[in-house]
Amino acid sequence: MSVTRRRFLKLGLTTLAGIGGAMALDGFWRGSAEASEVLTDQKALKAKHWAMVIDSDRLKSAENVQRMIDACHRTHNVPDFGNSKDEIKWMGTETYEHAFPGQENGYLNEGIKEKLFPVLCNHCENPACVRVCPTQATFKRPDGIVAMDYHRCIGCRFCMAACAFGARSFNFRDPRPFIKQVNPDFPTRTKGVVEKCNFCVERLEKGLPPACVEASNGALIFGDLDDPNSEVRQVLATHYSIRRKPELGTEPSVYYLIGGGEEHA
């Protein structure tokens, strides 16, 4: 008996489904390492919302701030191009009126007027940079850190336009030749990607505090904002603090204690 059209279609489709299913299963098995898993390091410092308090009173001189910047830039292989147009910074300095625009007035005391405040990525709770990134190269981690995946960055610089704090820098040139001493344990960046402070995630994962906090002699306080017993919460509960551009609603996680009167008291 000759094969009917109906029987031919049924047989053909079953065969195709079988082949397709086998191929899908094969791909599934091969796609994952046998019985492997990934875990967090036992030593890692954990928090629900990492935050920093900058006690500007304890940063007496520009050298104090520079020491922190140097520690950061050394740790993270930040290049020094020697000109402000190409400059890359993870931590920088700003005067009061530039760091906290709208909160200045003409009669600020000299201590505050001339002081250079350390500025860095605020690791905002509502980060504008994350919203605009078309590739999700920058993203907010569950612990509040706004991190970057340089593998994905396409260098569109939307994040730089979106960031209200100028916390991001673009690699217009290959940074490698301009790094004085390469820290072999941390990658460099490449031409065409944006970079910024990462709150030292790589150090937190090893159980170490951020490099700038370590170099600050206690002027920077780092901890979990969601833990009422943490040092940052204790300090914020007992001191008056301000944040940069709070009116924008990005909810920065970097707080500043402004006293500034001591030197002139």
Next chain:
Amino acid sequence: MYKGGRIIAGLLLFACLALMPFLINIGKAAAKPSPQVNTPFIQQLTTQTCVESAAFMKTEHMQLLNQWRDAALRDGKTVYVNSQGQSFPISLENSCLKCHSNPQQFCNTCHTYAAVKPYCWDCHNQGGTRQ
């Protein structure tokens, strides 16, 4: 055929030119790549195995590297536990390159053979820049 001689000669010439790369390279197969794994660090190991079996690493290392990248960077998971239950820190520089301190002789041999240009070293520090 009108001007058949010229047409056929022209076609032959074209075929010769088009096949030139193949004709020139006949019998000259590129040597099979032999990645070097005998670095000082590997020689000191008692059991010389990678994080997974060599067969797995040969076929799946790119997927594993992607998995490592996303785990470490996005989820903060920096420890890899392999199918034998051994754990390794997830790090290209501090795990892979600790043993394979010779990426030029290890990674590059196969990738050059396959005309694949990995851009890992644009950012990650290779053997040469390590102290």
